[in-house]
Amino acid sequence: MIPVIEKCRNACRKAPKRIVFPDALDVRVLHAANELQQRGLAKPVLLGNPFEIRDYAHNAGVAVPCFSIVDPAHSAWRDSFVSTHLAENEAMSRDEGHRLMTDPLYFGAMMVKLGHADICIAGNISTSGDVIRAAIKVIGVEGGHKTVSSFFLMSSADGGDFRLFADAGVIPEPTIEQLADIAIDSARAFEALTGEQARVALLSFSTKGSSQHPAARRIREAFELAKAREPSLVIDGELQFDAAVVPSVALKKAPESPLKGNSNVLIFPSLEAGNIAYKVAQRLCNYMALGPVLEGLAKPMHDLSRGCTADDIVDVAIVASCLGNKE
Template sequence: MTDSRSVLLTVIGRNFDGIDVAGLAAGNQLELVNLSDYERDLHRVVNEFAELSGHLFVGTGSIAFDSHVAAALGAPVIVVYDRPGDHVQLAVADIECCGAVVAEACDPERLSGAVGPALELALDTAAVISPALFEHRLIVRARNANSHIVLPEGDDDRILDAASQVLAQGIADVTILGNASDVLERARTNGWDLSRAQIIDHLESPWLEEFAGIFAELRKHKGVTLEQARETMKDVSYFATMMVYKGLADGMVSGAVHTTAHTIKPALQIIKTVPEASVVSSIFLMIMQGKRYAFGDSAVNPNPTADQLGEIAVVSARTAAQFGVDPKVALLSYSTGGSGAGPDVEKVIAATQRAKEIAPELAIDGPLQFDAAMEPSVARKKMPDSPVAGQATVMIFPDLDAGNIGYKAVQRTAGALAVGPILQGLKKPVNDLSRGATVPDIVNTIAITAIQAGGSR
C-alpha cells in the first residue's frame, strides 16, 4: 500500500485582491470542504485522498481542520499569508501542535517556488501514521482480503448496524446468525441495509446435524456423545466456530453479548492453536499520531507461565507485523536487566530466553522497565547495548493486570486509538469484542479479522 506523498496548502487571511492562490502553484489541486461534522469530514477527506501521490491539496483556511488533515495524511503544509506578522508564527505553531510539518510559510509571490521543495520533503518524509490514516488503510486491506466473516450475535443491534457498514464499504462478506425475519425487520426499522448478508437461523440449519457429528468425533476422547454434541451445536458460538472450521466462513467475530471465555472455548476445542502457541492470547494495536505499538497480552491470560509468556511475545510480534508494526519486542518488568530481583523478575528473564529460542531472528529483550523500553535517553543509561531498549514497539506485559491497565491508561490519557483485542495463536481467526464495544469498534474488529483470514488462506 502506498504512503501519502503530498502537500497541503492552507491560506490565512483573505486580502489577496483577487489573486488565484491555488492557480499560482504547480501540480494538481483538490479542494477540501469543511462541513459541519468535524470527525466525519476528517475521515471522509482521509479516505478520499490518502492514496493519492504527488498532489497539492488546497485547504479550507481553517487552521485546525487543515492541520489535522495534513497530520493524518503525512502531508507537509505550505502556509500562504496575505501579510507578515505574529499571526503567521502563531498559525505555524498551531499547525505543528497538531502533529503536522510546516514546509514553508510564504506570500503568494513566493508560492510557486515553495511547492517543489515541499514535494521533495514529502518524498523524503518517513511513513506517517495517524488514527484516521490507520483506519483507512485497515479498511483498504480488508477489502483486498475478500474474506467472509460470521457474526453469531444477530440479536444485538450493534452487530446489525456494523454489518450494514461492513457490507456498504465492501470490507467483507458477512453471515449473521439469527431469525431472518426478525433480523431483517430490525434492519428495516433502523435503516440498515442487510440485503447482501447471509442470515442463518442455526437451529433450523441443515448443517446442524453435520456439525454435531463432526464435534462428537473431535471430542470423543473427552467422552462427548452425539446427543451431547447436538445440544452443544445449538449454541451460536459453537455453530459459528464450526462454520470457520469447515471453511464456510473465514473468521468469526463475537463477544458483544458473550464473555471472552464463551468466544474462546469453542475455538480451542474445534479450531485449536498453532504449533508454536500453547495458549490463545491477544494484543491491542495502539495508534497515535506518528506512532504505532502493540500491547499484549491485555485481554486473555491472567497469569501466564514463563514459557507461555515467551510464546506470547513471539506470536505478538508476528501479529503486530501483519499490521505495519516493525516488531522490536520488550518483555516488561519493574526491573531493567539486573536492577531488581525476585520471582516476578526471574519469570520475565526465563520468558525472554524462551522467546529467543523460539524466534532467534526477532529483536527481543527483557526484562525492561517501560521507560527503558520506550525512551532512548533512559535506554542509553540503563541498557546501552540492547537491540530493543529505547525503540520497542511490541510491549509484552507480565500478567493480565499490568496489560489491561497499561493499554487503558495509554488509551485514555494519550488519546490513542486502541484496536482490539486481536486474538492470536489459533489456526483460523476468531476475535473477541468487549461487551461495551461501539459500532466503530465492531467494524474495525471485523476488518482486522478479514485481514487475518486473508493472510492465513
C-alpha cells in the same frame, strides 16, 4: 484515518473475507455489517432466526440489505457440524452435540473450522470467556502452539504512534513458556499488520537485573526462551516501561539493549498489568485501543469488548481480515 487501518481497508477491498457474527441481534452489529458490505470490505454472515433479525432491524430503524443469515437451529450444516464435533469429543452424546451446535458461538466457530466462513467475530453480547471457550473447543490451537492469547492495537489520536500491547485479555498469570509464545505471536501479528519489523520488549518493574526478585527473573527467562526459539527476533527483557519506550532512558538503564528505547510490541507480565496499561493509555492519553484480538488459534475467531461501538466492530473485522492474509 490511522495508516495501518487504512492499509488493511485497501487489502480487504481486494479480497473481502466471509465474516460470521454469532451475536447478531445487536444494532451495533447491524450497522457494522452494513458498513462492511456496502464498502466492499467483507461479506457478513449473521447467525440467528432470520425473521427475528429482520424484525429487530426494522424496529431499530436499521436497513438490512441482502445479508446472508444462517439459523443454527435449522441449518442444513448442523448435522455435519455435530458429527465433526462428536468425532473429536467421543464422551459427548449426540443430543449434547445438537444442543451445542444450536449455540451461535459454537456454530460460528464450526463454520470457520470447516471453511464455510473465513473469520468469526463475537463478544459484543457474549462474554469473553464464552467466546474463547467456543474458539478453543471447536477451532483449537494452531499447530505447534500451546497458548491462546490476545493483543490490543494502540494508536495515538493522530496515528503517529502505533504499538501492540499483549496480553491484556486472556491469560491472568502467564508462565515463562506462555510469555515466550505471546512475544513471538505478537511480533508476527505486528509485522503482518504493518509490514515493519517488530521490536519486542518484555516488561517488568526491573531493568536488566536491577532486581533479583523471582518475578523479574521470570521475565528474563521468558526473554531467553523467546530469543532461543526465534534468534532473528529483535527482543529484549526484562525492561521497565520507560527503558522500553524512551531512548534517553534506555541509554542510561539498558545501553546494550537492541531496542534502544524504540519498542513497538510491549509484552506485559500479567493480564492485570496489561489490562490496566491499555486502559490508562486509552482513557488518560486518548489512545485508540482496538481489541482484544485473539492469537494462537488454528483459524481466526476474535473477541469484542461488550462496550464496543459499531466502528470498533468494523475495525476489528478489518484487522482480522488483514491478519488472515498473512497465511
